[in-house]
Amino acid sequence: MTPYDAPLTQATPALAGARGALADGLGRNHSYLRLSVTDRCDLRCVYCMAEHMTFLPKAEVLTLEELDRVATVFVGLGVRKLRLTGGEPLVRKGILGLIERLSRHLATGALDEITLTTNGTRLSTHAVDLARLGVKRINVSMDTLKPDLFAALTRGGDLAQVQAGIDAALAAGLKVKINAVALARDNAAEIPALIEWAHVRGMDLTLIETMPMGEIDEDRTDQFLSLADVRRDLESFWTLTDLPLTTGGPARYAKVAETGGRVGFITPMSHNFCESCNRVRLTCTGTLHTCLGQEDATDLRAVLRAGGSDGDLVRAIAGGIATKPKGHDFHIERGRAPSVTRHMSTTGG
Numbered sequence: 140m141t142p143y144d145a146p147l148t149q150a151t152p153a154l155a156g157a158r159g160a161l162a163d164g165l166g167r168n169h170s171y172l173r174l175s176v177t178d179r180c181d182l183r184c185v186y187c188m189a190e191h192m193t194f195l196p197k198a199e200v201l202t203l204e205e206l207d208r209v210a211t212v213f214v215g216l217g218v219r220k221l222r223l224t225g226g227e228p229l230v231r232k233g234i235l236g237l238i239e240r241l242s243r244h245l246a247t248g249a250l251d252e253i254t255l256t257t258n259g260t261r262l263s264t265h266a267v268d269l270a271r272l273g274v275k276r277i278n279v280s281m282d283t284l285k286p287d288l289f290a291a292l293t294r295g296g297d298l299a300q301v302q303a304g305i306d307a308a309l310a311a312g313l314k315v316k317i318n319a320v321a322l323a324r325d326n327a328a329e330i331p332a333l334i335e336w337a338h339v340r341g342m343d344l345t346l347i348e349t350m351p352m353g354e355i356d357e358d359r360t361d362q363f364l365s366l367a368d369v370r371r372d373l374e375s376f377w378t379l380t381d382l383p384l385t386t387g388g389p390a391r392y393a394k395v396a397e398t399g400g401r402v403g404f405i406t407p408m409s410h411n412f413c414e415s416c417n418r419v420r421l422t423c424t425g426t427l428h429t430c431l432g433q434e435d436a437t438d439l440r441a442v443l444r445a446g447g448s449d450g451d452l453v454r455a456i457a458g459g460i461a462t463k464p465k466g467h468d469f470h471i472e473r474g475r476a477p478s479v480t481r482h483m484s485t486t487g488g
């Protein structure tokens with residue numbers, strides 16, 4: 140029997156007494172886990188990775204069984220939403236099997252949602268299966284409508300393949316949100332066209348400011364674009380009406396009257412959103428980061444691989460969350476080292 144054939148555990152009974160473990164010292168409760176399932180990716184986006192990345196040895200990455208176990212403990216503690224990310228989650232071998240196993244928590248009602256953030260390259264193949272396994276919504280990253288620019292930004296990606304993947308996801312009944320990183324040099328002028336492209340197809344689009352995570356091959360100051368400026372520009376020709384906060388997440392949404400769609404703004408650099416943060420992240424190596432922009436870390440893999448019980452995992456998780464920093468401290472300044480040394484692809488964006 141391989142470890143992954145081990146009996147599946149349910150999320151709640153053993154851990155019911157441990158509720159409250161997901162609350163931090165500042166009264167923030169955490170119901171949302173972002174789980175990175177791999178640091179690998181079939182693209183090399185310029186703001187995310189260096190061209191020649193050294194990926195982690197396989198032995199350092201959590202097995203599918205370990206991912207399932209630790210996610211199940213989080214669900215037992217009260218996590219209601221699980222987002223699989225990476226790296227590129229759909230390049231992880233066995234990812235559909237993992238989703239199928241995790242979907243038992245949807246069936247019991249312990250979990251509201253399993254979703255993922257993907258670059259879309261493999262959606263044409265996997266969209267129907269994702270829908271069958273209970274995934275209802277996904278985020279797809281796409282920063283431009285220009286094939287040449289897409290190839291340059293992703294260092295070799297094929298825009299048509301991603302757009303075919305988005306079409307496949309919509310056809311399979313998945314709700315798709317587009318994520319686009321706002322880049323001063325590359326896509327600034329194209330942002331209205333990107334928003335229209337998404338809205339015409341019934342998709343929301345969220346803009347993201349570049350965050351200083353990990354060394355890349357260029358200086359981030361050249362690419363940083365404040366979304367406050369982008370919004371001002373959009374409002375010179377469209378009518379944007381703020382929508383009430385619903386997600387507890389960092390995006391602030393506005394309705395665009397002229398297109399009928401919604402645009403989100405994730406502004407870690409120009410506006411701090413930490414006071415309402417409801418999420419924690421687990422890297423593919425089993426490190427719990429309670430804040431995207433700080434170096435705080437709790438090693439859950441050590442607990443798993445030392446044969447720790449679910450109670451040991453709960454104690455480690457509660458200890459990490461109790462000391463969650465008040466907020467992040469991102470700065471982008473010329474010549475300054477990234478605010479955190481790990482890449483977004485390792486942490487799970």
Ligand code: SAM
Nearest residue numbers: 187225226227256257258280318349350483488
């Ligand atoms: N590979 C998948 C994808 O691209 O959607 C999932 C992982 S990726 C790290 C998640 C999100 O993080 C993507 O939308 C990507 O554009 C964004 N991202 C990566 N590096 C970033 C950075 N330094 N600043 C802001 N967003 C970043």
Ligand code: SF4
Nearest residue numbers: 180183184187226258
């Ligand atoms: Fe890969 Fe996503 Fe990072 Fe691009 S943003 S390199 S697709 S992990």
